[in-house]
Amino acid sequence: MLDQTQLKHNAAQAAIQYIQPLLGPDVVLGVGTGSTVDLFIDALEAHKALFRGAASSSERSAVRLRARGITVFDLNEVSAMPVYVDGADEIDAQLNMIKGGGGALTREKIVASVAGQFVCIVDESKLVAGLGRFPLPVEVIPMAREAVARRLTELGGRPVLRDGFVTDNGCQILDVAGLRIPDPADLEARVNNIPGVVCCGLFALDGADVALISTQDGVRRIDRQPA
Structure with missing residues (x-):
């Protein structure tokens, strides 16, 4: 093995x-x-x-x-x-x-x-058979973190700040658990369009x-x- x-x-x-x-x-x-x-x-x-x-x-x-x-x-x-x-x-x-x-x-x-x-x-x-068991990382501009978190909650997710982590771009990461992702491309576009989101971790x-x-x-x- x-x-x-x-x-x-x-x-x-x-x-x-x-x-x-x-x-x-x-x-x-x-x-x-x-x-x-x-x-x-x-x-x-x-x-x-x-x-x-x-x-x-x-x-x-x-x-x-x-x-x-x-x-x-x-x-x-x-x-x-x-x-x-x-x-x-x-x-x-x-x-x-x-x-x-x-x-x-x-x-x-x-x-x-x-x-x-x-x-x-x-x-x-x-x-995996379907995406979503792994929490979805979302890179955010720091001043927008809480505004983005509220929008992600409205989408059914449970966003948690990746504590103490800063990206190479000087931004923060919200790890979002609990999302249903039947259409990965649609969710990618919706999350990326939230003001303050730099990028989300869906590659669809x-x-x-x-x-x-x-x-x-x-x-x-x-x-x-x-x-």
Whole structure:
């Protein structure tokens, strides 16, 4: 029986195999944030001579990339990238996701928006029939925190401030439990339209293109189906 760390390691290795045909001397990769991505970064070190560098969704990942000898580019220096690799806190069979457990959700969405495809790497515990068991992170401008919390309560959620945490953007996170999410894209749009919300952790309007899900029986690949 593989433990969760071994499952994450297998997902990271599968991502390395997936991106290898996309590497080249001018290629900049998009790299996300989280424990599975940490393992991906570690594995990426052996291939660093095959690509130009990476654009990161967080300071945490940028530090790890630099420590592995991988050049980190500001996203403003990057006009295109073939692939963005990141994890998820939850993902469903349609490749909608909840992300932001590490607090990097806004930068994750921004970096992912520049990439040709989003590859999500997770262990099997993150695959769910329906999103919402994991509280939805919502990044908010500090002065709007209570106003946003009231609106999220009206949507049926129970928002709680992530105490003592400040995002790389200088904002705060409300973790919202109790939401029903039958239509992830609709809820994403509604939450993002609340004044004071920087970004919410639903990735459904632009979900993953490919999921590499590490299981006890190997890595399972799911591709997003055309709408």
